[in-house]
Amino acid sequence: MKHSATLLFASGMIAAIAFASCSADRKADNDTVTFKKIEATKAYSLKGSAVDFETPADQSYGLQVQLLMPENMFGKDIAALRDSILDAAFDTTGTDLNTMIERIAAKISRENGYTLADTVLPDSVVRDTPRFTARFNGFYSIEGDVETLSASILSYAVTVSYYMPSAAHGMYNIRYINYDLTAGKVLTLADVFTAEGIAALPEIIRDYAVRMEASIGSTDITEIPCGGNFYLTPDSEIVFSYQPYEVASYAQGEIQIPIPAYILSQYLTPAALSLLL
16 A cells, blocks of 8 residues: 555544633532543545545545543542543643644554645545444544542543554554542552562563463563553552553453552552552
């Protein structure tokens, strides 16, 4: 396939959406956890792709956003939490959803050799097919939702799925954000584990993966997950997440290795010990 075509920006089903800060005066803010659903869909076409893909018409490409965005976490400052979610979803932060969508669309186009320009797709392409991924020849989907939630910890998952027309298969990756509801803090791997613990993790995770081989298949784990990707469960498990192709074949999908926190207690920071045990 050639990449000399132009990715065209279509009229999409999206209103101007901005992320507003939570009101400090809202009643019972210190006693509530609330979320707001953010949804948007954009439609594109690949100019000149009819020739590239040897099809009667240019290829269509859709971009969909579905985020369950935190609004209030017991009255804590959640700016860092929201920024972490947006960074995982869009590789940037900001307050205007439209701008972030345009930036991620431009990034997709650059990575695939296309540029952006305005166009309009037929209404039938946008409306007639109920399932988003079936409306277009290719798609890019961003979903954000709660993975686990307890009285003290929120673990949030951002899933990015994408497929380019005529590709052998689609791809996806899942990034997790962990938030300490008591301290009002986004937790990194270094917040949970000591330096000694981080150094010991690859061997420990590998040993657990070997025990799970009957269910997850063979893996090649030599490092902690890329970006320190993990999430915490209400049962005090620490789940390490490897993306497709990271330590196993694509068919094996996301590889999750859950380890009870008490097994790792000697490697936990004092704050993590208090939070998890």
